[in-house]
Amino acid sequence: MVAFRLPANSRIDRSGRVFKAAPGAKDVRTFRIYRFDPESNDNPRIDTFEIDMATCGPMVLDVLIKVKNEIDPTLTFRRSCREGICGSCAMNIDGINTLACTCACSGLGAEVRIYPLPHMPVIKDLVPDLTNFYAQYASIRPWLQTRTPAPPDRERLQSKEEQEKINRPSACILCACCSASCPSYWWNSDRYLGPAALLQAYRWLVDSRDEATGERLDALDDAFRLYRCHTILNCTEACPKDLNPALTIAEIKKMLAEREH
Amino acid sequence: MSLRTPLGRFLGLGATHHAVGHWVAQRLGAVALVPLTLWFLVSLLALPAFDYATLSGWAGRPWNAVLLLSLVLALAHHSWLGVQVVVEDYVHDRGAKFAALIVLQLAHVLLAVAGVFAVLKIAFGSFA
Ligand code: SF4
Ligand code: SF4
Ligand code: FES
Numbered sequence: 001m002v003a004f005r006l007p008a009n010s011r012i013d014r015s016g017r018v019f020k021a022a023p024g025a026k027d028v029r030t031f032r033i034y035r036f037d038p039e040s041n042d043n044p045r046i047d048t049f050e051i052d053m054a055t056c057g058p059m060v061l062d063v064l065i066k067v068k069n070e071i072d073p074t075l076t077f078r079r080s081c082r083e084g085i086c087g088s089c090a091m092n093i094d095g096i097n098t099l100a101c102t103c104a105c106s107g108l109g110a111e112v113r114i115y116p117l118p119h120m121p122v123i124k125d126l127v128p129d130l131t132n133f134y135a136q137y138a139s140i141r142p143w144l145q146t147r148t149p150a151p152p153d154r155e156r157l158q159s160k161e162e163q164e165k166i167n168r169p170s171a172c173i174l175c176a177c178c179s180a181s182c183p184s185y186w187w188n189s190d191r192y193l194g195p196a197a198l199l200q201a202y203r204w205l206v207d208s209r210d211e212a213t214g215e216r217l218d219a220l221d222d223a224f225r226l227y228r229c230h231t232i233l234n235c236t237e238a239c240p241k242d243l244n245p246a247l248t249i250a251e252i253k254k255m256l257a258e259r260e261h
Numbered sequence: 262m263s264l265r266t267p268l269g270r271f272l273g274l275g276a277t278h279h280a281v282g283h284w285v286a287q288r289l290g291a292v293a294l295v296p297l298t299l300w301f302l303v304s305l306l307a308l309p310a311f312d313y314a315t316l317s318g319w320a321g322r323p324w325n326a327v328l329l330l331s332l333v334l335a336l337a338h339h340s341w342l343g344v345q346v347v348v349e350d351y352v353h354d355r356g357a358k359f360a361a362l363i364v365l366q367l368a369h370v371l372l373a374v375a376g377v378f379a380v381l382k383i384a385f386g387s388f389a
Contacts (some may be wrong), residue, residue: 214304
């Protein structure tokens, strides 16, 4: 059955270490951060960091970097671009999956809870294991498939309207915020593709240059891969790039129904 | 232990197919059930009394019987499709899932047959 309780070794010890702000700090904000060290036998714990925001950048990622640089160098998280384009820093901030680098502390409460993306195996601290997520992405064959050879002297052409169809879905940064917010994905990610991979499946289905549309739809005509989506819409709510995976999933279902008749 | 690649594991036994048929049937059933349920409730409430004679007289009239049979079959089918999705969502043990699906499917068939039999018995009178 679905596990509604965490397994014993994943239960969180809420009385982790506390790092107070320096006396005299004026603009103090408290961050309660999930910690898990795979090299110890301890359960995960919540550490508390009081940060003087007067000495720290405005985004949650700035806080994490400050903690790592100045307080606890063992704090582990992914980041690269720090401008919402690489998708590395996805995590759960105050109950919402989003990018730490584009999430301003000023929009959050006095106490901020930071956890890894939910319902994924945790490698360390805020770093989830995305192996299955990437395998799902690979499974939809995210590349152009054609039988017509490319013109010898130029690229394959698209009209402006055709390009516009793939414009938005191509903006997905594969951060996994959407999939990790989807209850259907939580329960069935071993067989359900999840909103991120389905958005990419759609991106290739509507690419006017692609000639494998039928094969792509065949692979999606599956009780689990596509049809576990029950239009809960958490994915669209979560996407930090303002994309709409739920809508594209509905479009894929429409394409499949269309070819039945 | 398995040394299968993550991609191989996810692709598993391949696509189930026929999933689009299930999805379309679920929606068609829902659409059909709206007028059928409305008709059922409105006609029941319009009856002058709720004793056995009035009800069986109502149910036995040809069009009423036809619509009642449609309601029973649509309801059983729609319920089965919905229950199947719920089981697939939440039961992960392969054996338990298989057993639950078989038992529930047979239960729905049994209920549908019982409903059809009841309507026919009223419509065509006692066979005894
Ligand atoms: S709309 Fe579909 S993919 Fe998005 S959260 Fe809901 S079930 Fe998941
Ligand atoms: S659709 Fe949005 S939330 Fe999902 S992976 Fe792409 S960018 Fe991230
Ligand atoms: S660091 Fe690249 S998206 Fe946040």
